[in-house]
Amino acid sequence: MNCPSCDGKMRVAKENFNYSSCGLPYITLQNVEVRRCEECGEDEVVIPKIDLLHQAIATSLIAKRNRLTAAEVRFLRKYLGWSGVDFARHMGVAPETVSRWENGREAIGGVAERLLRLMVATRAPARDYALDTLAELEDEAAPTRLKLAVDRTGWHPEAA
Numbered sequence: 590m591n592c593p594s595c596d597g598k599m600r601v602a603k604e605n606f607n608y609s610s611c612g613l614p615y616i617t618l619q620n621v622e623v624r625r626c627e628e629c630g631e632d633e634v635v636i637p638k639i640d641l642l643h644q645a646i647a648t649s650l651i652a653k654r655n656r657l658t659a660a661e662v663r664f665l666r667k668y669l670g671w672s673g674v675d676f677a678r679h680m681g682v683a684p685e686t687v688s689r690w691e692n693g694r695e696a697i698g699g700v701a702e703r704l705l706r707l708m709v710a711t712r713a714p715a716r717d718y719a720l721d722t723l724a725e726l727e728d729e730a731a732p733t734r735l736k737l738a739v740d741r742t743g744w745h746p747e748a749a
């Protein structure tokens with residue numbers, strides 16, 4: 590298979606891949622197939638079971654003690670399959686408010702964040718969501734660092 594940009598030869602290797610294209614900076618996919626062009630450096634990653642990957646990331650985000658970052662709010666909104674307008678409608682806020690949450694100009698409120706977490710929990714029925722998580726949230730937001738590995742049953746996150 591040749592490079593989609595320059596038609597050069599692609600080299601295939603198993604690597605740990607930073608999945609920043611999902612919008613979150615510290616998500617590492619362990620031992621996935623990466624095709625890299627020997628001519629121009631363009632790379633492509635092969636991500637199996639991508640729906641399960643996004644579910645694993647989402648369930649990790651809603652289980653964490655730190656508050657969500659703006660990028661994580663955006664990731665979860667997209668995970669729910671909603672546009673900014675859809676999300677605003679479900680949250681009962683103006684679309685401009687959602688924009689501010691997602692670009693970091695306004696922190697999502699504690700009640701809104703708990704509602705978002707519960708909305709995500711209802712879409713991830715494979716995992717029982719511990720409501721105690723919502724009683725133990727910190728005041729500060731911090732970006733989640735995860736390493737995920739895939740096997741036959743799905744993606745398995747560990748803290749990075």
Ligand SMILES: [Zn+2]
Pocket residue numbers: 592593594595596597626627628629630631
């Ligand atoms: Zn190339």
